[in-house]
Amino acid sequence: MDTSTQFRRHKHSDVPFFVFLGSLSGCFVLLIVLLLAADILFTSPAAFRDALSKPEIQAALRLTLLSCTASAILSLWVATPLGYVLARFKFPGRWIIDTLVDIPIVLPPLVLGLSLLILFHLKIGEWQLEAWLRDRLGFPVTYRWPAVILAQFSVACAFAVRTMRVTFDQINPRYEDVARTLGCTRGQAFWQIALPQAWRGMITAATLAWARSLGEFGPILVFAGATRMRTEVLSTSVFLELSVGQLDAAVAVSLMMVVMAVLVLLLLRFVGSGLQA
Amino acid sequence: MIELRQVSIRLGQFSLQNLSLRIEAGEYAVLMGKTGQGKTTILETICGLRPVASGSVWLRGTDITHWSPADRQVGYVPQDLALFPTLRVRQQLEFALRLRNWAKPAMDERVAELSNVLGIGHLLDRRIQGLSGGESQRVALGRALAIRPAVLLLDEPLSALDQATRQEMHDWLRKVRQTTGVTTLHVTHNAEEADALADRRLMIDNSGAILG
Numbered sequence: 001m002d003t004s005t006q007f008r009r010h011k012h013s014d015v016p017f018f019v020f021l022g023s024l025s026g027c028f029v030l031l032i033v034l035l036l037a038a039d040i041l042f043t044s045p046a047a048f049r050d051a052l053s054k055p056e057i058q059a060a061l062r063l064t065l066l067s068c069t070a071s072a073i074l075s076l077w078v079a080t081p082l083g084y085v086l087a088r089f090k091f092p093g094r095w096i097i098d099t100l101v102d103i104p105i106v107l108p109p110l111v112l113g114l115s116l117l118i119l120f121h122l123k124i125g126e127w128q129l130e131a132w133l134r135d136r137l138g139f140p141v142t143y144r145w146p147a148v149i150l151a152q153f154s155v156a157c158a159f160a161v162r163t164m165r166v167t168f169d170q171i172n173p174r175y176e177d178v179a180r181t182l183g184c185t186r187g188q189a190f191w192q193i194a195l196p197q198a199w200r201g202m203i204t205a206a207t208l209a210w211a212r213s214l215g216e217f218g219p220i221l222v223f224a225g226a227t228r229m230r231t232e233v234l235s236t237s238v239f240l241e242l243s244v245g246q247l248d249a250a251v252a253v254s255l256m257m258v259v260m261a262v263l264v265l266l267l268l269r270f271v272g273s274g275l276q277a
Numbered sequence: 278m279i280e281l282r283q284v285s286i287r288l289g290q291f292s293l294q295n296l297s298l299r300i301e302a303g304e305y306a307v308l309m310g311k312t313g314q315g316k317t318t319i320l321e322t323i324c325g326l327r328p329v330a331s332g333s334v335w336l337r338g339t340d341i342t343h344w345s346p347a348d349r350q351v352g353y354v355p356q357d358l359a360l361f362p363t364l365r366v367r368q369q370l371e372f373a374l375r376l377r378n379w380a381k382p383a384m385d386e387r388v389a390e391l392s393n394v395l396g397i398g399h400l401l402d403r404r405i406q407g408l409s410g411g412e413s414q415r416v417a418l419g420r421a422l423a424i425r426p427a428v429l430l431l432d433e434p435l436s437a438l439d440q441a442t443r444q445e446m447h448d449w450l451r452k453v454r455q456t457t458g459v460t461t462l463h464v465t466h467n468a469e470e471a472d473a474l475a476d477r478r479l480m481i482d483n484s485g486a487i488l489g
Contacts, residue, residue: 172357172359174355174359175359175361175362177321177326177346177359178359179361180325180346180347181324181325181326181346181347181349181351181353181421182373182376182423182424183347183373183376183424184376185345185347193361196363197362
């Protein structure tokens with residue numbers, strides 16, 4: 001019996017699928033590339049140099065670097081224990097804490113800034129947090145540099161907590177159990193066993209917090225203001241330069257932020273390659 | 278030496294009721310039973326990693342039901358070994374000794390002793406990631422034995438090994454027992470393993486009772 005007519009090759013091509021994937025994904029990648037290219041084409045090296053030589057921009061750059069670093073360190077300081085608690089322990093109300101921690105991620109940035117402002121200026125009887133900090137401790141916050149850090153920290157820390165929670169979720173708790181049978185207290189098991197395994201996650205969390213702080217604008221504007229040479233960071237510089245019609249300077253500062261963000265994201269990718277988040 | 282008196286354990290949906298067990302000093306007992314019947318939970322309860330709902334746990338004639346795992350001085354080798362990923366073999370063996378502030382010469386002597394008994398002297402400076410299954414088993418055993426515990430708990434320690442390595446590990450476990458005289462509770466599915474090592478076989482039945 002001749003089977004050649006029954007056994008024929010039906011061509012199955014993967015090409016349409018790859019075209020579909022490529023075209024949809026490519027649209028977004030192309031959009032980002034075009035945005036960056038437009039910024040680069042809009043400005044010139046001279047305009048970039050001029051913008052960077054302005055004392056206000058230099059002060060903003062300094063405050064940005066300092067505040068982002070402070071915010072990242074604070075975020076990591078809080079996120080590491082909180083991420084560990086959420087990953088390791090079951091206790092009544094854990095879901096409430098889990099939800100609360102995510103609120104800064106989903107809250108509109110302006111609302112967060114407004115909430116910070118209200119918190120510091122709410123009068124409880126005759127007592128007010130801002131007045132107490134200013135008069136008793138000599139440490140006013142609102143519309144000053146600490147407000148910049150606090151505004152950045154409020155959002156950045158939420159991202160750091162998520163990262164640290166994933167990190168500790170991925171570390172087998174059995175290591176700490178065995179360490180405890182060998183003589184560790186829970187604290188020693190955390191410091192000696194869990195934490196050394198979490199270093200990649202910690203670097204990722206700090207980097208992410210730094211990058212989030214760099215891009216923060218809304219809460220800073222509301223809570224710290226945008227006073228030149230005092231509470232101006234790069235994101236507010238873009239706003240201030242735009243508001244006075246200095247488009248060249250605004251684009252130059254934007255490009256500077258793009259370069260900083262790319263550097264941070266490259267670091268994140270490099271470190272995060274070992275963290276299967 | 279190891280005694281559970283009417284112990285009940287509740288872990289979510291899972292529970293064990295009125296469990297009683299006694300293993301004499303120096304005895305090598307092998308606990309067998311189907312998967313999901315609570316063999317690992319029993320070991321973890323003796324270690325202090327799982328709370329007891331009622332009843333009591335005794336080690337060396339002392340009621341340790343409410344002692345922390347750190348205070349019980351039990352050697353525990355879990356099924357996945359849980360060798361610490363950031364430490365080298367020597368540091369694994371020294372881990373419990375450092376926690377007890379042993380002096381360096383005493384620690385070196387103990388590590389040499391363990392390495393000799395377990396044949397892992399050539400591995401001391403290695404990272405654990407490159408060790409074979411049998412080598413990892415012996416390092417985990419060494420880590421658990423470092424403080425000379427009176428009780429050794431082994432949770433299916435040979436289940437991931439091939440037949441030849443398993444036979445080899447039987448010899449190492451016999452040697453450990455001969456050298457240390459440690460009271461051992463060894464959990465396994467493998468009847469051959471039980472035949473090769475056990476003084477006494479215990480069986481956990483469907484109702485959670487221990488027979489043997």
